Amino acid sequence: MEKFVPTSYTLECVATGREFEDEGWTLEDRACKTPSLVRARYAKKQLEVRPSEFGLYKFADWLPVRRMLKGSSAPVTYCSKGLGRYLGLENLWITFNGYYPAVGASMTTCSFKETEAYSVCARAAEHEDRVLVVASAGNTARAFAKVCSDNNIKLLLAVPHDNIAALWFAEPLNPCVKLISCEKGGDYFDAIHLSNLALKARGFYAEGGAKNIARRDGMATTVLSAVTTIGRIPDYYFQAVGSGTGAIAAWEANMRLIEDGRFGSNIMKLMVSQNAPFVPMYDAWRADSRQMLPYDDDKARRDAEIIDAKVLSNRRPPYGVVGGLYDALKATDGDVFVATNAQARKAARLFQELEGADIHPAASVATASLIKAVADGKVAKDATVMLNITGGGEQLFKEGKELWYLKPSLVFPLDPSLDDVVAKVEELFK
Template sequence: MARTSFDTKGKRSVDPACPYLLVCAGCDWRSSDDGLCMSCPRCGDDTLLRTEYMAKQFTVAPEKSGIFRYGWLPVRREIDGSSRPVVYRSEGLGRALGLTDLWISFSGYWPERGCRMVSGSFKELEAFTVLGRTPQRAGVMVVASAGNTAAAFAAAGGEGIPRLLIVPGQALPVVLAAADGASADLQVLALEDATYNDVIGFSRKVVACTPEFFAEGGVRNVGRRDGLGVVALAAFEEMGTLPEFYFQAVGSGAGAIATHEACERVIASGSADGQSVPRMFLCQNADYPPLSRAWKREPDLGDAEAPLDLYAPELANATPPYLVGGGVRDILRSSSGDMLVAGRTEAAAARAMFEELEGIDIEPAPAVAVAALRDAVRAKLLPPDAKCLLNVTGGGRKKLSTGATAGKPRVWPAKKTDSPDEVAARVLDAFASGSRPHTLAPAG
């Protein structure tokens, strides 16, 4: 296999000047950060790491743009081009649902309101933070995604960090639309007839082929969770208080865990006037809800495959961090939350309703959350005057240009049966050559 010049032996270089510590949720282990640590050396994958910042107070730096106006981010450098969510009090949707104090956190492309996430997804919050945390010359970052996360990593500048994005073939148009032109630091592997879970499995095999690859880390990456936690920080800045109820559609639950952690951090800072964390209501597709089944102790899905035609396929993670320390079960318990589901018909109707009432299109995943919120109001799970935050995790793609950009990333079509070793070799050769992107034939 061809070797590149990545300094893989020097990856784990701890910065003693790091303004935060990594802390294990399951034991007393703590350490400064090397930018790549994903688990506690004692507890392993049984718990999640969290960040403990030296700066304890909630502060905003208004002179900084995008997400970097908030100090609680585990980054070694700031990357240009990020956008924070727009948080506003809803009139149309709130009135239609019978809620007098509904707030919306919108992440996507809505330039009229100052939100410019060109991937159309809140996953940009994590992409900019993860890339800002990752040391340069660490190797090739491998990102497994149902589509939105890959689109976000394609949209964010890599600052010289090579990225291999592995996605289902049907997600390729979304990824290419978000790519910021051709880049020798970006390659995309499109897996034919694949589900999100197929992509996760294949990416693990590719990472195992060579030390020059490293996994982005998913929910175990504190950069991902603290980046997604900006939703809560932006909401607190705009609302002046924490919400009482929080609704979001989830696949792995990383965004919900991040919001819970960020709210706990705001409370610990003394800025929230004795408030409690919001009650977390997390939402999934009715026809494939792994987290909901686990929470309600229903028979699990076993080895069942997620349907390829799910309404919101990004919500179909079959191995979410449910039982790990600090994971989904813990935040649901500590916030007195619940898992909700919504069917295709209800979600599609909610999607149309949101666009009509709020004036912006949204993606299928947040439509599931809107439908679940509507059902929760009807079931009186929250009072009409509740201070509620709805996290709309993607939208505005109708406003995005569909025209050709100045080049596209290199795309590798692949099959689930292709050899991960051969794929890894081709990808490394392409990165080493620095050749400009174009579409290639499948490996094998």
């Protein structure tokens, strides 16, 4: 394998267009007065895809990385036979992120959150001694835990106690990975609050969520996989959203691919979906509001408890920020759909029957929305459609394995004191 040279890029503020250098972990343009995302502008305008043994880093030309970490896998795109025929779609392409050796998919955490983790952690300096802090509703935590454990990177995870069953692994983790939780009844927003308190401790730094270009450009590899496999930019992109970061990433990848010049000038319609009754972005979009509508905390927690796709329960998504999901939907003439638990479960059964793989609840929500969009005549039968299966193959991967679960080192109340959190997390890494 060739010697890896760090990727060359600059940063651009979406709100102002100002271009500036990355100081190493820049998450925003401090000169900008408006809440805005920043984007990477890569020196290489045409993507050169490396051989498969590079894993995710086959797309390193458009990843803001300084090194390659071991153990990564890239998303796999294939032309659907069963589901496409069932829906009457001539060009349905499935981008599978998970474990499905029959199509060459080998993500052992079974989620596209691996694309984020391998990109974000490779953006950090090799000898970074601070502790990376990540809040998650489940899948993101599993992915970061695996990557950091395998590559000896210090990590503090904050996950709601109700979601820690998602932290399963094929083998015990390196002790450089620690977990803290908010007590039972808390949701993803409570975990974010807890992580923000932990960040006041000495020697801890924020992963950054949607603000981190490495997170978005890691997720964008799903679109890079699809377009380089299909040979053109799709007409439609279907994905379920919790924060909307994956859809923002898809839009950004689309713009880079148009600039590349070899895949057409198509703008994919972003067709994103939420799991009812937890639908704050759907409600805001229906009201044509850039701002999220009021959502009572207790009701939000109850709604998050009801939905199957727990990973879609983000109460403070990057929706209205400049360059966020609202802008992405407007720019692509996109739409937001809703699927109930019952519709998503039915879609999951159908996918397994027709495509041969079990899929995660969030991917089931996306599949249910595709089925509905086709039934409502919103997708032309000859359109090129990309369905982003954001997680799957978990049942297959777990078969015959004795699993190991990461348990919280500390469990905090829903309204913890800053001093208590700081003192205890500092002690964890002594």
